[in-house]
Each structure stands twice: as C-alpha cells, then as structure tokens.
Amino acid sequence: MTSSGGAVGYGRWGNPSWTAFEEALGVLEGGHAIAFASGQAAIAALIEPLRVGAVVTLPADAYLGTRGLLSDLETHGRVRLRPVEVTDTGAVLAALASTELLWLESPTNPMLGVVELRPILAAPSRAGVTTVVDNTFATPMSQQPLAWGADAVVHSASKYIGGHSDLLLGAVITAEEDRRASLLAHRTLQGAIPGVMESYLALRGLRTLPLRFAQQQRTAQELAERLPGHPAVTSVRYPGLGSDPNHDRARAQMSGFGAIISFVVADAETADRLTGALELIVGGTSLGGVETTIDRRRRWPGEEAVPAGLLRPSVGLEHPEDLWEDLQHALSSSFNV
Numbered sequence: 001m002t003s004s005g006g007a008v009g010y011g012r013w014g015n016p017s018w019t020a021f022e023e024a025l026g027v028l029e030g031g032h033a034i035a036f037a038s039g040q041a042a043i044a045a046l047i048e049p050l051r052v053g054a055v056v057t058l059p060a061d062a063y064l065g066t067r068g069l070l071s072d073l074e075t076h077g078r079v080r081l082r083p084v085e086v087t088d089t090g091a092v093l094a095a096l097a098s099t100e101l102l103w104l105e106s107p108t109n110p111m112l113g114v115v116e117l118r119p120i121l122a123a124p125s126r127a128g129v130t131t132v133v134d135n136t137f138a139t140p141m142s143q144q145p146l147a148w149g150a151d152a153v154v155h156s157a158s159k160y161i162g163g164h165s166d167l168l169l170g171a172v173i174t175a176e177e178d179r180r181a182s183l184l185a186h187r188t189l190q191g192a193i194p195g196v197m198e199s200y201l202a203l204r205g206l207r208t209l210p211l212r213f214a215q216q217q218r219t220a221q222e223l224a225e226r227l228p229g230h231p232a233v234t235s236v237r238y239p240g241l242g243s244d245p246n247h248d249r250a251r252a253q254m255s256g257f258g259a260i261i262s263f264v265v266a267d268a269e270t271a272d273r274l275t276g277a278l279e280l281i282v283g284g285t286s287l288g289g290v291e292t293t294i295d296r297r298r299r300w301p302g303e304e305a306v307p308a309g310l311l312r313p314s315v316g317l318e319h320p321e322d323l324w325e326d327l328q329h330a331l332s333s334s335f336n337v
C-alpha cells in the first residue's frame with residue numbers, strides 16, 4: 001500500500017468493477033455510462049441539475065418512481081410538470097417550446113404504446129431541450145436512442161441488464177463529455193454509488209443479454225399471438241402484433257419488440273384469481289428476469305388510469321409451451337367460475 005492509497009485513492013471515487021461494467025454498457029448504447037446505486041439514483045442524478053422552476057414534460061403514465069420523484073419536487077416548488085400522452089407525437093412536439101427537460105419512455109408502461117422517438121428527438125424545436133429516454137424496457141438490444149439525438153439514456157439495470165432479479169443497479173449513458181463529467185461529480189458528492197458486487201453481477205448479466213433478450217422476445221411474440229384467442233382475454237397490447245395500433249412505429253425504430261406484454265381480463269377479481277391460479281409464472285412487480293413475472297398494475301397507487309383487469313407479464317426464459325399451459329389453465333379457471 002502506498003501513502004497515496006493506490007490508483008483510485010478512495011472507494012467512493014471509482015472502482016475497477018464499476019469501470020468494467022460502464023465500458024461494456026457504454027459501447028452497447030453508444031456513449032459513456034455512469035453506474036448508480038439504482039435506477040432511481042440514476043434518474044435523480046439527471047433531474048438534480050434542473051434550475052428552480054424548470055418545466056419538465058413527462059409521460060402521463062411514466063414509471064411510478066420517476067413520477068413520484070418529480071411530483072415530490074413539484075410539491076416543493078422545484079419544478080413544474082407537464083404530463084403528456086407521449087404516443088401523441090403532436091402533443092409532445094407542441095410541449096417542446098416551453099420545456100427544459102423532456103422525459104421519454106418507449107414502450108410505455110404498462111400500455112406498451114410506442115413513442116416516435118426518432119422524429120421527436122430530431123425535431124428542430126427541441127434545440128435547448130434536454131432529452132432523456134428511459135430505455136429499461138427496450139434495452140440497447142432493440143433501440144439506441146443516443147444515435148437518434150437523445151442527450152442521455154437511463155436504465156434500471158435491476159431489470160434486463162442484470163437479468164436475474166438479484167440486484168439493484170442503475171446507469172446513465174451520454175455521449176456528451178460535459179454531461180458525463182457533471183454526472184460523475186454528482187455521483188461522487190451525493191454518494192449514490194453502485195455496489196461492487198452488483199456491478200460485477202450486472203457485467204456478468206450483460207454477457208448473456210443478447211441471448212436472453214432474443215429468446216424472451218420470441219416467446220413474448222408467441223404468447224401475445226395466442227392470448228387473443230382465449231375467451232377470457234378482452235384485449236392484448238404487444239408492439240410485435242401486426243394488429244397492434246403501434247406496430248408500424250415499432251417496426252420503424254426497434255429491432256425487436258421487447259418481452260413485456262399487457263392484456264386485459266374482465267375485472268380486478270378475475271385478474272387476481274388468474275394470478276392466484278398460476279403455478280409457473282410468479283406474481284410480482286419486477287421485470288426483466290429469467291423467470292416470467294406478472295403484475296396487475298392497477299393495484300399500485302398512482303395507476304388509477306390503468307384498466308382494473310390489466311395484467312403485465314414480463315416474459316422469461318421458461319419453455320414457451322410451459323408458459324402457455326400455465327397461462328391457459330389459469331385463464332380458464334379464472335373465467336369459468
């Protein structure tokens with residue numbers, strides 16, 4: 001040990017495990033990655049530099065944590081929020097003139113609408129507007145918003161990137177050197193640093209992300225095509241379905257359609273009976289793991305706009321026929337009561 005304390009100097013300033021993960025994720029998204037303790041910490045780091053009174057345009061159905069954090073800041077007079085239906089390209093473009101931060105997510109949660117990221121990020125009126133895309137659902141395997149002009153991409157690496165439902169980690173990726181430097185300074189001073197073990201596990205997860213995500217997308221497509229045929233199902237949203245209202249948009253900008261589906265059954269009771277009857281699929285709100293999880297989104301405060309009987313499966317790596325058998329059995333038993 002030298003008196004200077006080694007190459008890094010102090011544990012909160014840097015770590016080779018963080019760097020290895022950041023380099024790999026940076027290459028995938030086309031920028032420089034900075035890892036944080038969680039997706040929420042990464043989101044907070046992007047919101048922190050806003051001046052007092054800044055207007056933030058965000059999806060009306062943004063991820064609950066993002067909405068919660070921004071609403072809290074609004075309550076304290078820090079920011080002003082302008083929620084928009086982000087699948088309405090005209091509404092997003094119209095909001096740009098008076099916006100400082102545009103927050104986007106695509107596909108949206110849990111309705112799985114597809115936002116026209118390319119034209120929005122390329123719009124002349126977005127000059128001076130900081131644009132962030134939460135790319136957790138799509139992963140860099142299916143879209144890389146920095147290439148279309150986003151200033152930053154944010155991830156909950158707790159989901160697909162880690163991929164095994166066993167860690168919490170977040171990351172911001174940006175191609176702008178000034179932004180990278182200020183995010184790094186923010187991380188060091190706020191202390192929302194990633195764990196070393198989490199970074200190691202997330203790097204290990206990245207090594208199989210292309211294979212996992214490809215298979216999960218194939219299985220999701222298969223299940224999404226079968227679901228509308230069951231009499232208990234009233235509607236299905238999945239961007240990969242030819243009949244989906246946003247299918248053409250998804251084809252134009254994504255190289256895969258993701259592995260999250262949402263479908264609606266009669267009501268909350270039916271949905272809860274269905275979840276209770278599943279034997280292989282796990283009830284739970286997290287997503288992106290090797291096991292298929294399912295969540296009735298309306299049970300969460302803040303999700304009042306979501307249909308009561310909407311279920312959102314995150315498709316894992318089980319055999320597609322095992323998943324269909326489980327779903328079909330639970331659908332039938334929840335329906336024929």
Ligand SMILES: *Cc1c(COP(=O)(O)O)cnc(C)c1O
Pocket residue numbers: 038039040041063065105109134136137155156157158159168169170
């Ligand atoms: C889970 C999630 C987050 C928050 O990430 P954490 O790692 O749980 O802090 C942010 N955005 C999306 C889309 C998510 O699914």
